Amino acid sequence: MELRTQLWSGLRRHCSFGRGGGLERSGIARAPSVDSIITVCFPLQGMAVFDSKDALWIIPVSVVAGIAAIALAGGLVVKLVFKKSDKVFLQGQNIKLPMRLVDKQVITHDTTLYTFGLPSTEYVLGVPAGNCVQLHARIDGEDVRRPYTPVTLDDFKGYVKFLIKAYRKNVNPNFPAGGKMTQYLETLDVGDAMEVSGPFGLIHYCGDGLFEVKGGSARKLSATNINMICGGTGLTPMYQLLKYILNSSSDRTKIAMIFANQAEKDILLRDELEQLRDQNSAQFRIWYTVESPPQHWTYDVGYVDQKMLEEHCYPASNTTVNLLCGPASMLKNACLPNLAALGHSKENILTF
Structure with a gap:
């Protein structure tokens, strides 16, 4: 002794x-x-x-x-x-590195989970919580790059996973050509390579409720409660952060999520989200809203509105931070004005 x-x-x-x-x-x-x-x-x-x-x-x-x-x-x-410290794969925003596709898994009718391999199992990707990467491709003679957030945490070694919705041509009349990158990704076969760079992002979650925001309005925020309001594939940065918080033994930050979609079939990672809710019921709650509900739907119908935010999110305070990610029209017309009406300051509203 x-x-x-x-x-x-x-x-x-x-x-x-x-x-x-x-x-x-x-x-x-x-x-x-x-x-x-x-x-x-x-x-x-x-x-x-x-x-x-x-x-x-x-x-x-x-x-x-x-x-x-x-x-x-x-x-x-x-x-x-x-043990040696983990090797970090990403080398900066201006350096593109190849990753090889090792698995494709269809999740919904228009969404696929892509798994890319890193050089070895000694490597992590190197993306802080709240940040994203850019994927690069040469498409029809044009250099195309798009930001994506991994759904794997940065302690995940040897691989990285992206959940990506395909925007196909002739589906949305407002965007008849569809998405260049997402349609290109659908054509990839296992063994094909993509280039990646990063990390990117102005929002960094440091853990235990602390956010660091970069850019013109650089600031630090300390949260006891987080409201996550997302639509469609806007879930991905929320899911990354959600897992980061709930996997931490010291982080007691409470989270309320509103997840908006066109229909029930569009709800991404529903089983995973509800498992996290059931395992962390005192810390995480989730509410859905869809535009086209099925029979016996027990959640909300329609766009995010003030009543929905008031009933299912944490109230405004100096320690309540609101995270938004989704279609621009949803953020501009539904989220921002209704959060303001409920007293949430713009300094405590962060958009991915």
Whole structure:
């Protein structure tokens, strides 16, 4: 027990922070159990990260050897697992890199889940929560690029997944040619390559309710509640962020989502969303609205309106942040004026 206390004292003496912003503030005032597995990696020169189920420490590398010696000398059952930091695939907004398609899965009548492989399972894509990438292709002699948000989190190694709706020609009279990139993606076969660059985006979610907004109105926002209002494939950045929050052991931010679609068959990732809701009922709730409801539909019908927002979203406050993503007409005519009418400040409304 004395040697275990020495190990704990060494970590406390040199730690930079704990999971809760400091050992004492995070409620960690005891030594880790003797069967703890402590993982050590080296993301910064001269510093080491110790990560166990009990806490997180950042300490100088010079201390690591001494701590390990104390543990080994006393036969303490503490396993030190050394690993390299993950390799990041993306190299910036101006550098295009090839990814090879490894799987295509049809999700709905017009939406496909594309899985692209990274160079190896040592790589992560390198997209912070709230950011996106651009996919590039040469289509009919034109260089085309479009932004897309992965539905996989950035701790997903070796692969990245995109959920993409195809805008086909002669379907929407307002856009008879359809979408160049989405129709091109539908023609890809497994083994074909696409180019990707990034990350891009003005919104960065740092965790535990903290947003950093870049651009002309750069600011930081601290949220206890998040309203996610999305339509169609506007779900994808919300889904990425939703999983990021709910997968965190420390993030207690509450989320209310309104998801608008043309019809019930258009609701993307419904099973996954409702599983997340059922597993995190105190933290996440979801409400649907469709323009063409089926029989026995128990959710809303029609466009997002003030009554819907009032009943199913968190009320306006300094710590309520509203995230919007969907068709421009939905945001302009339905979301923004009705949020303003309910007292939400424009500073607390972020659009992907």
